[in-house]
Amino acid sequence: MSAATPSTARRVSARVGAISESATLAVDAKAKALKAAGRPVIGFGAGEPDFPTPDYIVQAAVEACSNPKYHRYTPAGGLPELKAAIVAKTLRDSNYEVDASQVLVTNGGKQAIYEAFAAILDPGDEVIVPAPYWTTYPESIRLAGGVPVEVVADETTGYRVSVEQLEAARTERTKVVLFVSPSNPTGAVYSAEDTEAIGRWAVEHGLWVLTDEIYEHLVYGDAKFTSLPAILPELRDKCIVVNGVAKTYAMTGWRVGWIIGPKDVVKAATNLQSHATSNVSNVAQVAALAAVSGNLDAVAEMRVAFDRRRHTIVRMLNEIDGVICPEPEGAFYVYPSVKALLGKEIRGKRPQDSVELAALILDEVEVAVVPGEAFGTPGYLRLSYALGDEDLVEGVSRMQKLLAEATD
Known part of the structure; x- marks a missing residue:
């Protein structure tokens, strides 16, 4: 066997080539790209508070620049x-x-x-x-x-x-x-x-x-x-x-x-x-x-909003037949099981795993969620509730309407 030439040798190391893209950032990037193209996408993908950085922190950075x-x-x-x-x-x-x-x-x-x-x-x-x-x-x-x-x-x-x-x-x-x-x-x-x-x-x-x-x-x-x-x-x-x-x-x-x-x-x-x-x-x-x-006043205000959204999203997701959503006690994510929806027909398709279900949800109702495969457990979806109240309700409402169409 002849030795590998530069054109046939591995171009990316095995160590780095084996790394998977961050699924959460990939979903967030796709949602933002679709929104930039004028699509009314609502993204539950990224774990990112929708609040601005508090003013006193920003001001400290402004002064540091000078x-x-x-x-x-x-x-x-x-x-x-x-x-x-x-x-x-x-x-x-x-x-x-x-x-x-x-x-x-x-x-x-x-x-x-x-x-x-x-x-x-x-x-x-x-x-x-x-x-x-x-x-x-x-x-x-x-x-x-x-x-x-x-x-x-x-x-x-x-x-x-x-x-x-x-x-x-x-x-x-x-x-x-x-x-x-x-x-x-x-x-x-x-x-x-x-x-x-x-x-x-x-x-x-x-x-x-x-x-x-x-x-x-x-x-x-x-x-x-x-x-x-x-x-x-x-x-x-x-x-x-x-x-x-x-x-x-x-x-x-x-x-x-x-x-x-x-x-x-x-x-x-x-x-x-x-x-x-x-x-x-x-x-x-x-x-x-x-x-x-500084003090923790800013996070206290955010926590009140997150807590309100936590209750809303858990209630709305549990209203969907086939979805089981435990109430989280911390962070700003829910992780509902969607196993009962897999294999069912939804708008002519039968998603076999949560990757396919997440893709269907994005394609059909323009809501971005992250499939459980990204977190090591297929059959689940992760949704961040660190987004505005109106977007949260609108996004889950779209999911409710779509997933209500699931049939055997």
């Missing part, structure tokens, strides 16, 4: 004043005391997640990933050389996994367990008791825990957010917290997140970032400083 101090390189790990503010915010909100040397400021939560996994995983290390999961988690694990091991929960348990399920998935290769509460895509929130039980199981088996706390302030009703390292000090030496300003302060486009973890891991992740991106945009960091240093 300050020559921020026109230059700054430390790769983050502005010292922002790291200090994150330390203070973490103590205020989570009762978790850390040092600035345990903080790395990143280009959003996605970079934080990847760098955290890259800092602790060696090739072949396994990470237990509760499913449904956010689309980025398994891809970040694979990019870091790890192997995601899925543990599936469904609507019968409120999409919460048990210690028994985690133990059944543990092998001699298991190094990390991912813990997310409140959850994207389901809105599930673990009780303090269940959170502690999972943490104690991890400690017992010497496992690392990566906990994503990005939705910490978006909980409803009687649900309470619990920070795992705050309630379980013995876990702290093997716990990495990922957080950011995107959801709490309606700052998704500003791209500021952070890692909190053991000093050696944070130093390693900082070294990685120093070669990958250097410092996060100084203007965005100053905006984030204003956000985390």
Whole structure:
């Protein structure tokens, strides 16, 4: 066999070529493109608050633009004043005391997640990933050389996994367990008791825990957010917290997140970032400083709106025959089961999976939703209710009318 020539050799590396496109961003991009073309599309795809970033945060960024101090390189790990503010915010909100040397400021939560996994995983290390999961988690694990091991929960348990399920998935290769509460895509929130039980199981088996706390302030009703390292000090030496300003302060486009973890891991992740991106945009960091240093009034106002929309969307979805929609306790997503609709005839088509059903909904009534396949569990749809009340009602009403036509 002749050697590969430049024209026949692989053009994209196997590692990067295996990455899937972000399904949520793809759905959002398609919805926005259709709207730009004049189509009356309503998008439930992206997890993005419809509120503007609060004025005082924007003003801090405007002032930073005029300050020559921020026109230059700054430390790769983050502005010292922002790291200090994150330390203070973490103590205020989570009762978790850390040092600035345990903080790395990143280009959003996605970079934080990847760098955290890259800092602790060696090739072949396994990470237990509760499913449904956010689309980025398994891809970040694979990019870091790890192997995601899925543990599936469904609507019968409120999409919460048990210690028994985690133990059944543990092998001699298991190094990390991912813990997310409140959850994207389901809105599930673990009780303090269940959170502690999972943490104690991890400690017992010497496992690392990566906990994503990005939705910490978006909980409803009687649900309470619990920070795992705050309630379980013995876990702290093997716990990495990922957080950011995107959801709490309606700052998704500003791209500021952070890692909190053991000093050696944070130093390693900082070294990685120093070669990958250097410092996060100084203007965005100053905006984030204003956000985390300020009060929580803005998120309190958003939470009232999200709570109202939560009740509306759950009620309307459950009015559709064949749809089962548990009430989420956190974040701003619902994750209804649509299994009973699959295979039924709807306007001459019989969608066999939730990908086909989502495509049918977009084509027929111009409503964009994300299929459960993107989150590791076929037979479901994810809808974000972080959009205006009128659009929410209109969008679900269109779905109601379409899906009411389903016949055997």
